[in-house]
Amino acid sequence: xxxxxxxxxxxxxxxxxxxxxxxxxxxxxxxxxxxxxxxxxxxxxxxxxxxxxxxxxxxxxxxxxxxxxxxxxxxxxxxxxxxxxxxxxxxx
Amino acid sequence: xxxxxxxxxxxxxxxxxxxxxxxxxxxxxxxxxxxxxxxxxxxxxxxxxxxxxxxxxxxxxxxxxxxxxxxxxxxxxxxxxxxxxxxxxxxxxxxxxxxxxxxxxxxxxxxxxxxxxxxxxxxxxxxxxxxxxxxxxxxxxxxxxxxxxxxxxxxxxxxxxxxxxxxxxxxxxxxxxxxxxxxxxxx
Ligand SMILES: [Zn+2]
Numbered sequence: 001x002x003x004x005x006x007x008x009x010x011x012x013x014x015x016x017x018x019x020x021x022x023x024x025x026x027x028x029x030x031x032x033x034x035x036x037x038x039x040x041x042x043x044x045x046x047x048x049x050x051x052x053x054x055x056x057x058x059x060x061x062x063x064x065x066x067x068x069x070x071x072x073x074x075x076x077x078x079x080x081x082x083x084x085x086x087x088x089x090x091x092x
Numbered sequence: 093x094x095x096x097x098x099x100x101x102x103x104x105x106x107x108x109x110x111x112x113x114x115x116x117x118x119x120x121x122x123x124x125x126x127x128x129x130x131x132x133x134x135x136x137x138x139x140x141x142x143x144x145x146x147x148x149x150x151x152x153x154x155x156x157x158x159x160x161x162x163x164x165x166x167x168x169x170x171x172x173x174x175x176x177x178x179x180x181x182x183x184x185x186x187x188x189x190x191x192x193x194x195x196x197x198x199x200x201x202x203x204x205x206x207x208x209x210x211x212x213x214x215x216x217x218x219x220x221x222x223x224x225x226x227x228x229x230x231x232x233x234x235x236x237x238x239x240x241x242x243x244x245x246x247x248x249x250x251x252x253x254x255x256x257x258x259x260x261x262x263x264x265x266x267x268x269x270x271x272x273x274x275x276x277x278x279x
Contacts, residue, residue: 060228062167090130
């Protein structure tokens with residue numbers, strides 16, 4: 001599998017490590033309650049098909065990426081910098 | 093009082109020459125990480141150009157002026173390699189001295205790309221990875237910064253603690269490429 005990093009370009013999957021489903025971008029408030037935290041930490045679907053996950057380009061630019069991909073075909077559909085999705089700081 | 097002896101990262105290990113390729117150590121006076129503050133990229137780039145003659149590079153790029161190179165090194169980060177950073181850069185960026193954190197190796201020769209291709213997953217083709225291009229990637233299992241400095245030359249930054257391993261890996265790759273060339277040229 002290869003992932004096209006928005007900064008580094010087309011790279012081998014050995015340069016990346018996976019965190020898990022993009023659910024991790026939606027951290028519940030501290031007082032959101034047990035159900036919300038249980039869901040955030042533990043409950044995941046296991047889709048055969050398209051999903052979106054967080055990957056870290058640790059052997060490259062050190063950016064967090066959201067990767068939309070197909071678990072059946074390993075096709076990578078779209079890659080975004082997480083900071084662009086979450087309104088993180090930009091130098092430019 | 094103890095007399096301390098400064099040793100470079102590859103002290104006693106380099107240079108080596110095998111086949112058409114040489115591996116040498118570079119010892120820049122300073123390596124400084126520049127990480128521009130939010131919204132400060134333009135200001136940093138202007139200050140960098142005024143102080144060191146080189147602008148802040150875009151992703152996967154580097155440029156050099158005199159003996160100093162500025163090289164993209166990650167998300168909103170570049171390394172100034174050569175001159176110590178002028179103090180006013182700190183108005184626009186986090187400025188961190190990393191001089192002794194890196195081993196700087198230089199691979200040069202006709203088969204240099206073939207040697208490096210045995211160890212890194214990036215595309216080193218000359219149409220793809222051109223002079224001045226830079227990449228954060230891997231040398232074996234080690235994270236590295238790789239810069240193409242010429243048609244047959246690459247500068248490679250490796251964590252200093254891994255210098256001996258990197259040199260060993262490159263040495264083995266150089267031997268492999270040279271051995272293959274010898275077999276192919278024999279009758
Ligand atoms: Zn990257």
